Amino acid sequence: xxxxxxxxxxxxxxxxxxxxxxxxxxxxxxxxxxxxxxxxxxxxxxxxxxxxxxxxxxxxxxxxxxxxxxxxxxxxxxxxxxxxxxxxxxxxxxxxxxxxxxxxxxxxxxxxxxxxxxxxxxxxxxxxxxxxxxxxxxxxxxxxxxxxxxxxxxxxxxxxxxxxxxxxxxxxxxxxxxxxxxxxxxxxxxxxxxxxxxxxxxxxxxxxxxxxxxxxxxxxxxx
Amino acid sequence: xxxxxxxxxxxxxxxxxxxxxxxxxxxxxxxxxxxxxxxxxxxxxxxxxxxxxxxxxxxxxxxxxxxxxxxxxxxxxxxxxxxxxxxxxxxxxxxxxxxxxxxxxxxxxxxxxxxxxxxxxxxxxxxxxxxxxxxxxxxxxxxxxxxxxxxxxxxxxxxxxxxxxxxxxxxxxxxxxxxxxxxxxxxxxxxxxxxxxxxxxxxxxxxxxxxxxxxxxxxxxxx
Amino acid sequence: xxxxxxxxxxxxxxxxxxxxxxxxxxxxxxxxxxxxxxxxxxxxxxxxxxxxxxxxxxxxxxxxxxxxxxxxxxxxxxxxxxxxxxxxxxxxxxxxxxxxxxxxxxxxxxxxxxxxxxxxxxxxxxxxxxxxxxxxxxxxxxxxxxxxxxxxxxxxxxxxxxxxxxxxxxxxxxxxxxxxxxxxxxxxxxxxxxxxxxxxxxxxxxxxxxxxxxxxxxxxxxx
Amino acid sequence: xxxxxxxxxxxxxxxxxxxxxxxxxxxxxxxxxxxxxxxxxxxxxxxxxxxxxxxxxxxxxxxxxxxxxxxxxxxxxxxxxxxxxxxxxxxxxxxxxxxxxxxxxxxxxxxxxxxxxxxxxxxxxxxxxxxxxxxxxxxxxxxxxxxxxxxxxxxxxxxxxxxxxxxxxxxxxxxxxxxxxxxxxxxxxxxxxxxxxxxxxxxxxxxxxxxxxxxxxxxxxxx
DNA sequence: CATGAATGAGTATTCATTCAT
DNA sequence: AATGAATGAATACTCATTCAT
Numbered sequence: 001x002x003x004x005x006x007x008x009x010x011x012x013x014x015x016x017x018x019x020x021x022x023x024x025x026x027x028x029x030x031x032x033x034x035x036x037x038x039x040x041x042x043x044x045x046x047x048x049x050x051x052x053x054x055x056x057x058x059x060x061x062x063x064x065x066x067x068x069x070x071x072x073x074x075x076x077x078x079x080x081x082x083x084x085x086x087x088x089x090x091x092x093x094x095x096x097x098x099x100x101x102x103x104x105x106x107x108x109x110x111x112x113x114x115x116x117x118x119x120x121x122x123x124x125x126x127x128x129x130x131x132x133x134x135x136x137x138x139x140x141x142x143x144x145x146x147x148x149x150x151x152x153x154x155x156x157x158x159x160x161x162x163x164x165x166x167x168x169x170x171x172x173x174x175x176x177x178x179x180x181x182x183x184x185x186x187x188x189x190x191x192x193x194x195x196x197x198x199x200x201x202x203x204x205x206x207x208x209x210x211x212x213x214x215x216x217x218x219x220x221x222x223x
Numbered sequence: 224x225x226x227x228x229x230x231x232x233x234x235x236x237x238x239x240x241x242x243x244x245x246x247x248x249x250x251x252x253x254x255x256x257x258x259x260x261x262x263x264x265x266x267x268x269x270x271x272x273x274x275x276x277x278x279x280x281x282x283x284x285x286x287x288x289x290x291x292x293x294x295x296x297x298x299x300x301x302x303x304x305x306x307x308x309x310x311x312x313x314x315x316x317x318x319x320x321x322x323x324x325x326x327x328x329x330x331x332x333x334x335x336x337x338x339x340x341x342x343x344x345x346x347x348x349x350x351x352x353x354x355x356x357x358x359x360x361x362x363x364x365x366x367x368x369x370x371x372x373x374x375x376x377x378x379x380x381x382x383x384x385x386x387x388x389x390x391x392x393x394x395x396x397x398x399x400x401x402x403x404x405x406x407x408x409x410x411x412x413x414x415x416x417x418x419x420x421x422x423x424x425x426x427x428x429x430x431x432x433x434x435x436x437x438x439x440x441x442x443x444x445x446x
Numbered sequence: 447x448x449x450x451x452x453x454x455x456x457x458x459x460x461x462x463x464x465x466x467x468x469x470x471x472x473x474x475x476x477x478x479x480x481x482x483x484x485x486x487x488x489x490x491x492x493x494x495x496x497x498x499x500x501x502x503x504x505x506x507x508x509x510x511x512x513x514x515x516x517x518x519x520x521x522x523x524x525x526x527x528x529x530x531x532x533x534x535x536x537x538x539x540x541x542x543x544x545x546x547x548x549x550x551x552x553x554x555x556x557x558x559x560x561x562x563x564x565x566x567x568x569x570x571x572x573x574x575x576x577x578x579x580x581x582x583x584x585x586x587x588x589x590x591x592x593x594x595x596x597x598x599x600x601x602x603x604x605x606x607x608x609x610x611x612x613x614x615x616x617x618x619x620x621x622x623x624x625x626x627x628x629x630x631x632x633x634x635x636x637x638x639x640x641x642x643x644x645x646x647x648x649x650x651x652x653x654x655x656x657x658x659x660x661x662x663x664x665x666x667x668x669x
Numbered sequence: 670x671x672x673x674x675x676x677x678x679x680x681x682x683x684x685x686x687x688x689x690x691x692x693x694x695x696x697x698x699x700x701x702x703x704x705x706x707x708x709x710x711x712x713x714x715x716x717x718x719x720x721x722x723x724x725x726x727x728x729x730x731x732x733x734x735x736x737x738x739x740x741x742x743x744x745x746x747x748x749x750x751x752x753x754x755x756x757x758x759x760x761x762x763x764x765x766x767x768x769x770x771x772x773x774x775x776x777x778x779x780x781x782x783x784x785x786x787x788x789x790x791x792x793x794x795x796x797x798x799x800x801x802x803x804x805x806x807x808x809x810x811x812x813x814x815x816x817x818x819x820x821x822x823x824x825x826x827x828x829x830x831x832x833x834x835x836x837x838x839x840x841x842x843x844x845x846x847x848x849x850x851x852x853x854x855x856x857x858x859x860x861x862x863x864x865x866x867x868x869x870x871x872x873x874x875x876x877x878x879x880x881x882x883x884x885x886x887x888x889x890x891x892x
Numbered sequence: 893c894a895t896g897a898a899t900g901a902g903t904a905t906t907c908a909t910t911c912a913t
Numbered sequence: 914a915a916t917g918a919a920t921g922a923a924t925a926c927t928c929a930t931t932c933a934t
Binding site for chain 5: 273274275285286288289293294295
């Protein structure tokens with residue numbers, strides 16, 4: 001649960017990278033390459049990034065990059081792949097097994113946990129996510145993988161939860177897909193505004209999250 | 224109001240391009256180049272697009288591309304610039320002048336008009352918007368322009384409306400910025416799912432919009 | 447004797463061009479093209495000059511340049527050719543016919559007339575000469591033409607004069623070729639310093655010419 | 670004193686290049702590139718030279734040229750820069766320190782040493798000098814550098830010598846600048862005729878130099 | 893393992909020249 | 914005669930990839 005912690009310095013995603021890479025069998029040079037690649041891909045995009053710059057930033061020779069990653073695309077994939085996996089982590093961990101094991105009593109609790117957790121993850125993996133979002137449109141295989149593995153998995157797992165809460169009468173009787181989309185959009189909109197569009201604003205995260213949850217749960221209509 | 228129509232074939236954005244380019248004084252070749260550029264930029268991204276491919280797809284010689292657009296970046300800007308402008312169109316047109324002139328009695332009406340109108344625009348300008356979204360991270364000048372001109376304008380205009388409705392007691396007393404973000408996120412989430420992630424699903428747009436508006440207005444809580 | 451006058455404004459070589467071009471059968475556009483070509487060739491060199499810039503500076507369409515001069519090289523040659531011819535003008539005019547007709551009593555008089563006249567010519571045709579000097583190394587045909595027509599002609603004509611003066615005992619008994627080279631070098635060195643290296647210095651031309659002639663005639667040895 | 674030797678084959682300037690380039694740390698390929706560049710620049714001029722031709726003539730791939738010289742202009746500068754420096758060599762070496770250290774008793778001796786030495790240098794560095802002379806008009810920075818560093822240095826150093834000889838009554842009382850110009854013009858005129866205009870003539874260099882010196886010292890007047 | 897020199901296909905851009913109007 | 918749109922070969926330069934050391 002390394003990514004759960006807060007108060008990380010900006011590029012603490014280095015730790016994520018180790019986890020992502022499969023931990024043990026990575027040499028310091030390989031780690032340096034991955035770190036440099038994340039940096040450069042995030043800044044210039046895959047097509048605009050030069051492997052020579054990555055090598056230089058990693059402090060290795062140009063050829064060394066290709067010793068670890070046969071092609072430039074391999075390097076991209078070995079960054080994006082694990083990042084996609086990590087997006088699923090909280091669901092796999094927390095909801096492992098059946099719905100019955102779910103620790104959440106209300107949808108509100110579930111939402112709160114989800115938003116706080118993923119905001120934290122996004123904060124700590126900002127550059128990785130930036131690459132993910134930037135490159136998915138240009139690599140059909142990545143897109144497929146993303147839709148199939150990530151989106152479908154999330155939708156499926158959350159659907160189970162949502163329907164449980166619906167049955168309990170905790171939430172309104174709207175199509176599950178619309179409800180998920182609505183929740184996820186509102187949450188993502190906040191996370192992206194928070195980290196991407198206005199990162200320098202003086203945010204009170206806890207308060208904002210509560211407002212967000214209130215809006216999702218009660219909408220804009222007055223009591 | 225060219226972008227208001229529905230049921231366009233996939234690349235009917237060609238018409239948009241004509242309007243975007245300043246209409247009358249464009250030669251067929253220039254139009255072909257713009258169309259080809261939109262196609263290729265959307266598919267491969269600016270950095271990954273080859274001017275030679277654009278020329279080939281446009282059916283002109285490589286040199287011809289540069290007769291009309293001095294640089295590759297000029298070509299990008301002459302696509303993105305007008306697109307940004309068009310994003311503002313409904314606000315400028317419909318809410319011209321003061322808030323008092325607003326034709327909307329309720330926030331719900333306003334929301335509905337906004338979502339329908341922009342969904343339609345997005346449908347007809349899908350590739351243009353894709354380029355816009357994809358390239359903004361890599362061109363600081365574009366980002367600035369976008370934030371300053373587009374986002375600030377929208378936020379400002381919508382703020383006025385929202386506060387008017389808040390005064391009327393039509394919507395809850397939440398911070399305006401959070402309310403706007405919430406509304407916009409929900410709307411954008413729908414539009415992107417509709418067009419980007421599941422374009423092939425059999426959507427009933429009118430119904431979906433009504434559900435979406437209901438969710439925004441009442442949230443997920445049961446009556 | 448148009449080129450004999452002094453006090454010309456900087457680009458009075460326009461008149462030269464008319465004379466050079468064969469005068470009568472040139473349209474205003476052709477003249478404009480030639481003038482523009484001289485300007486651009488002098489500034490950027492033949493290889494670095496763009497015909498489009500020449501056309502623009504001449505105020506004509508790009509195609510028009512090629513109506514008058516089939517190729518870019520034609521344009522260069524039609525500038526350089528006549529300029530080479532003009533270099534010979536004073537000899538052909540003044541020494542027309544036999545040596546006996548020569549109007550000069552002493553080599554000193556001849557030198558003085560030559561230097562003053564050619565300095566004036568150089569002043570009024572500065573750009574033309576610049577082109578000549580710059581391009582001759584790169585166009586073997588031009589070089590041949592220059593050596594054969596210009597240099598040999600000058601050497602031959604001056605040889606006759608020089609030998610006459612040598613017979614008269616007016617000048618020392620050195621090989622004619624060395625004497626010519628010596629005189630021409632000293633004169634050219636002054637002209638180039640005067641116009642090319644230090645054009646802004648406050649020159650007293652008459653005095654300088656007298657010193658130069660004294661040096662050529664008497665060398666550096668003290669009286 | 671590498672450049673002092675005579676009887677070099679045509680492109681023995683290769684040795685110069687090694688010295689010019691900083692000697693030791695040049696790979697064979699880099700040397701080949703420099704040699705090819707000198708060849709092509711001399712023949713076609715900087716603007717008319719194609720890097721592809723340089724690469725081909727050097728027997729390396731196009732990319733290799735740019736490994737060693739980031740731009741085409743870098744390549745030019747790395748040829749011209751050291752050549753300019755070498756022009757000053759004899760003054761720096763021979764007249765190091767003050768005028769008092771000068772090894773020459775008479776201006777004639779000084780002239781003779783200068784002409785012989787520089788003729789030899791020009792012979793061995795013909796193409797390098799050709800490039801220098803050809804490109805100076807088109808590169809303002811080169812011109813400045815040349816005037817400031819080379820010309821001014823030479824003029825200054827020679828002025829000191831000349832004035833010393835003038836005081837001794839060895840040479841006439843003409844303005845120093847005119848005397849230098851006169852000497853240099855006569856010498857350069859000979860060197861250029863010797864190497865550029867009539868390289869194939871059967872020259873007796875020693876005799877020619879003596880005549881030249883006599884002309885500079887005593888002019889054309891008979892004894 | 894690691895290097896970095898070498899490669900050559902690929903890129904954006906320029907420009908002399910042509911030709912339909 | 915004059916135009917200027919169109920061309921496409923040529924140009925300087927980049928970069929992912931290979932390979933001998």
